[in-house]
Amino acid sequence: MTPIHAFGEFVRRIFMAVPLGAARGLFLGLLVGLFVWVLTLPAESTWPDTGSRGPTANLKVWACVALAIQIAIYAWL
Amino acid sequence: MRDPLGLVDYVVLFAYLAGTLWLGFRIGRRVATGRDFFLAGRSLPWWAVGMSLVATDIGGTDVIGVGGAAYRHGLAVANFEWIGCVPAMIVGAFVFIPHFWRSGVATIPEFLERRYGVGVRSAVALCWLTFMGCNLGIMLFASAKMAHASLGLDFRDVAIGDMRLAGCELPVAIVAVALVTGAYTMAGGLAAVVYTDVLQCAVMIGGCLLVLVFGLAEVGGIGALSERIAERAAGSGAAVPPLIEHNELILPVDTATPFPWTGVFFGLALILSPAYWIGNQAIVQRALGARSEFEAKASYVWGAVLKNVIPVIVAVPGLIAMVLLPDVADADQAIPLLANRLLPQGMRGMFLAAFLAALMSSVDSYLNSACTIFVNDFYLRFTGKPIEGRGAVWVGRATTGAMMVWAIGFAVACTRLQGSGIYGVFQTLMSFFQGPALAVLLGGLFWARANRHGAFWGFVVGVASAVAMFTANQPSVLTGLGWHPLFQIAEPFLYFSIWSFVITVVVLAVVSAATPAESADRIAPLLYHRRRRNA
Numbered sequence: 001m002t003p004i005h006a007f008g009e010f011v012r013r014i015f016m017a018v019p020l021g022a023a024r025g026l027f028l029g030l031l032v033g034l035f036v037w038v039l040t041l042p043a044e045s046t047w048p049d050t051g052s053r054g055p056t057a058n059l060k061v062w063a064c065v066a067l068a069i070q071i072a073i074y075a076w077l
Numbered sequence: 078m079r080d081p082l083g084l085v086d087y088v089v090l091f092a093y094l095a096g097t098l099w100l101g102f103r104i105g106r107r108v109a110t111g112r113d114f115f116l117a118g119r120s121l122p123w124w125a126v127g128m129s130l131v132a133t134d135i136g137g138t139d140v141i142g143v144g145g146a147a148y149r150h151g152l153a154v155a156n157f158e159w160i161g162c163v164p165a166m167i168v169g170a171f172v173f174i175p176h177f178w179r180s181g182v183a184t185i186p187e188f189l190e191r192r193y194g195v196g197v198r199s200a201v202a203l204c205w206l207t208f209m210g211c212n213l214g215i216m217l218f219a220s221a222k223m224a225h226a227s228l229g230l231d232f233r234d235v236a237i238g239d240m241r242l243a244g245c246e247l248p249v250a251i252v253a254v255a256l257v258t259g260a261y262t263m264a265g266g267l268a269a270v271v272y273t274d275v276l277q278c279a280v281m282i283g284g285c286l287l288v289l290v291f292g293l294a295e296v297g298g299i300g301a302l303s304e305r306i307a308e309r310a311a312g313s314g315a316a317v318p319p320l321i322e323h324n325e326l327i328l329p330v331d332t333a334t335p336f337p338w339t340g341v342f343f344g345l346a347l348i349l350s351p352a353y354w355i356g357n358q359a360i361v362q363r364a365l366g367a368r369s370e371f372e373a374k375a376s377y378v379w380g381a382v383l384k385n386v387i388p389v390i391v392a393v394p395g396l397i398a399m400v401l402l403p404d405v406a407d408a409d410q411a412i413p414l415l416a417n418r419l420l421p422q423g424m425r426g427m428f429l430a431a432f433l434a435a436l437m438s439s440v441d442s443y444l445n446s447a448c449t450i451f452v453n454d455f456y457l458r459f460t461g462k463p464i465e466g467r468g469a470v471w472v473g474r475a476t477t478g479a480m481m482v483w484a485i486g487f488a489v490a491c492t493r494l495q496g497s498g499i500y501g502v503f504q505t506l507m508s509f510f511q512g513p514a515l516a517v518l519l520g521g522l523f524w525a526r527a528n529r530h531g532a533f534w535g536f537v538v539g540v541a542s543a544v545a546m547f548t549a550n551q552p553s554v555l556t557g558l559g560w561h562p563l564f565q566i567a568e569p570f571l572y573f574s575i576w577s578f579v580i581t582v583v584v585l586a587v588v589s590a591a592t593p594a595e596s597a598d599r600i601a602p603l604l605y606h607r608r609r610r611n612a
Binding site: 001002008015016018023026030031038045046049065066067069073074 | 152167342375385
């Protein structure tokens with residue numbers, strides 16, 4: 001057992017102690033955090049410079065759709 | 078015994094191949110300058126780039142291999158398409174891709190030279206070029222081998238398992254696919270690659286969808302599928318413990334699969350996936366060819382929406398196979414056997430076309446991007462010639478041809494090797510430099526103090542550390558040293574990427590702090606926050 005092994009085992013034991021529910025929370029936290037971040041993006045970075053101004057032209061909507069599906073998947077499976 | 082492929086199957090296959098060639102050559106007539114060839118003249122629409130992103134990411138081996146992995150390890154393999162893609166694509170869409178697009182670069186290494194210098198550009202470009210060159214051969218070889226062993230496309234004795242196709246030797250099949258792909262890629266460059274990818278993406282999704290729909294119909298729906306997997310797990314007792322995990326995405330640290338949640342979250346979601354979606358030239362290049370900054374962003378968002386569907390059509394069939402065909406010895410045969418069982422004559426041609434579409438859409442992208450790196454980061458960089466010239470097109474076409482010949486040679490050489498671990502080795506190779514490349518890229522974008530010395534040595538030491546971890550984890554080395562394995566899971570490439578990323582960050586920070594800073598005026602436009610503030 002080298003110091004690298006000892007360190008690796010130490011890290012492994014820490015993560016072994018994390019319940020799977022908390023791990024799921026980490027996955028969901030990342031996705032929810034991104035979802036909120038997308039909602040706060042300024043309009044100039046999500047709307048086209050010219051052309052259509054309909055709701056489907058807003059990238060924020062589609063990014064939220066993609067992330068919402070992810071949140072549902074990781075909450076359910 | 079199944080019916081052989083019928084006339085309709087051959088018509089579908091022929092129509093797909095003919096359509097691809099026609100489209101590629103038609104687009105090739107518009108290529109006039111190097112910028113047309115390597116960046117499609119910055120004329121690509123968001124929907125085409127988004128579909129191309131997805132098609133490039135899914136290779137021929139994925140269509141069969143992901144289902145096989147789901148059959149073997151369960152749904153956790155879908156993490157690679159979900160948390161391993163969607164978050165990085167969304168962040169890439171709004172942070173990195175517009176930044177690169179505005180910079181006007183043709184390659185990521187070119188951006189790194191502007192930020193750090195030619196040493197970092199050349200080191201990163203060399204790594205990508207080496208990887209892509211080898212990966213091209215491996216993709217051809219692995220797909221042909223998989224087709225030979227699993228699809229029943231027995232190229233040697235004309236028998237095609239339950240299906241039959243005009244047979245040929247395995248190397249001939251490699252050459253045939255490579256020549257068709259190489260021909261339209263040489264003719265049309267990035268535009269041909271992207272527009273044929275659109276066709277290939279549609280064919281790929283359609284073909285895989287057939288297996289999913291017919292499979293779910295036979296099993297009795299999603300609910301019945303989940304119940305039958307659970308029944309199998311309950312009935313298996315302790316003899317097959319991983320079966321219990323087949324319905325789960327998040328697996329414990331001590332799982333018997335290569336997908337513990339720690340590796341998936343820290344290695345895949347936070348390092349490998351961002352490195353792939355914002356640093357892989359074969360991926361980013363098509364967004365750099367988008368006709369506006371907004372369309373570059375939109376392409377990534379559209380790709381992320383599409384990505385949600387992919388595991389459903391490539392991984393879930395593996396679970397269906399587990400229920401309908403529980404005794405398949407080689408998991409990679411699960412999907413082809415399932416297709417054989419489920420699809421009527423006339424639809425098998427569609428599945429074969431989906432397999433070829435997935436293979437060709439990846440090969441053409443890596444071919445075009447390897448060529449772009451060679452021409453842009455080495456030939457044009459060191460000869461001083463401009464990209465805006467007819468000469469660059471011909472050099473690009475010649476390089477594409479040479480790369481194709483190299484890939485064919487490499488693939489054929491692989492057929493002479495004994496053992497089947499080479500594909501896994503090359504998957505691992507990618508994890509050697511993705512973490513270090515991401516660390517250098519992030520340092521360059523977000524930390525003004527990061528300099529050329531720190532980036533260069535951080536990258537070199539990071540790659541060396543990943544190679545050292547891989548070497549130290551080999552059974553022969555472990556036995557020789559009398560060590561226990563460094564990692565407790567099989568194929569720990571996710572962990573290589575984590576540690577090599579961390580080591581690169583540390584070396585980058587220490588060396589940068591100990592050496593002179595870059596000129597603030599020179600790097601200011603390349604830093605994310607400075608540029609955003611000035612916008």
